[in-house]
Amino acid sequence: MSAKILDGKAIAAELRGQIRHDVETITRSGQRPPGLAVILVGENPASQVYVRNKQKACEEVGFVSELIRMDADTHQDQLLNVIDELNARTEIDGILVQLPLPDQIDEETIIERILPTKDVDGFHPYNVGRLVLRMPLLRPCTPKGIMTMLEHTGVDPAGKDAVIIGQSNIVGRPMALELLMARCTITVCHSRTKDLEDKMRGADILVAAVGRPNFVQADWVKPGATVIDVGINRLEDGKLCGDVDFHAVKEVAGWITPVPGGVGPMTIATLLENTLQAARLHSTP
Numbered sequence: 001m002s003a004k005i006l007d008g009k010a011i012a013a014e015l016r017g018q019i020r021h022d023v024e025t026i027t028r029s030g031q032r033p034p035g036l037a038v039i040l041v042g043e044n045p046a047s048q049v050y051v052r053n054k055q056k057a058c059e060e061v062g063f064v065s066e067l068i069r070m071d072a073d074t075h076q077d078q079l080l081n082v083i084d085e086l087n088a089r090t091e092i093d094g095i096l097v098q099l100p101l102p103d104q105i106d107e108e109t110i111i112e113r114i115l116p117t118k119d120v121d122g123f124h125p126y127n128v129g130r131l132v133l134r135m136p137l138l139r140p141c142t143p144k145g146i147m148t149m150l151e152h153t154g155v156d157p158a159g160k161d162a163v164i165i166g167q168s169n170i171v172g173r174p175m176a177l178e179l180l181m182a183r184c185t186i187t188v189c190h191s192r193t194k195d196l197e198d199k200m201r202g203a204d205i206l207v208a209a210v211g212r213p214n215f216v217q218a219d220w221v222k223p224g225a226t227v228i229d230v231g232i233n234r235l236e237d238g239k240l241c242g243d244v245d246f247h248a249v250k251e252v253a254g255w256i257t258p259v260p261g262g263v264g265p266m267t268i269a270t271l272l273e274n275t276l277q278a279a280r281l282h283s284t285p
């Protein structure tokens, strides 16, 4: 039997509709709309696409957004100064520094400079620490978006075995914390993991974030499992594909996310959700 498709594009559109409605309510009451500042350093082609899509999404829901472009040879102190200015501006609720950054800039130093209540990416150690302690505030967008998608399956994650392939700060680690908070039993796999295929075969929920095109094979997937593909790999012919061999795995899985149109659109819709949350934090006396 073929898996049901977890349509991230549709769920993201629904989420944007709710956010737009909330923004209309806010502005009708005389308050200003939420404001997001996005900083792009350099000219990474993929980052330019993501940033453009973030700007478009802000426009659609009625946020004020500001794009700050900086040269690829920007010095770390220049970027820190820009963040200090944005931290001080009351009409800016969220600050997002598009990753990856050029080599001369230390990502951790930059992320730590953003005020935790404006850290709409949820990457600041304060926000990560709150997630670890099960008292989340601003949560990383990709894992939070995946949790929203899982809710749409109607399957209760409590007690399920979840396997995450990849241990990055953006996806793998916060994903493990989210699923743990939902009372799954978690296995996080990485390049030194033994018996990876066996571990995957035990997964009720499998999250692939390895960055290897079509890596996850059908016979590694438990029949009926929910398979979440975080990979965005550009092939030589220009086509996008995920970390999961979609056509084969969909014959085994219960639910599966496509690429494109799965996790990616949810990351951006969740960024809007976080920016609205940050605006509410800033407007509460």
Ligand SMILES: Nc1nc2c(c(=O)[nH]1)N[C@@H](CN(C=O)c1ccc(C(=O)N[C@@H](CCC(=O)O)C(=O)O)cc1)CN2
Residues within 6 Å of the ligand: 049, 050, 096, 097, 098, 099, 100, 121, 141, 142, 170, 232, 240, 259, 260, 261, 262, 263, 264, 265, 266, 267, 268
């Ligand atoms: N500051 C951040 N940097 C990065 C993040 C992040 O969450 N915060 N995540 C990724 C990139 N990313 C968001 O910035 C992102 C990647 C992909 C998509 C997306 O919608 N993908 C589409 C396909 C788009 C295409 O044609 O290339 C899809 O999957 O359907 C959204 C956001 C790294 N950096």
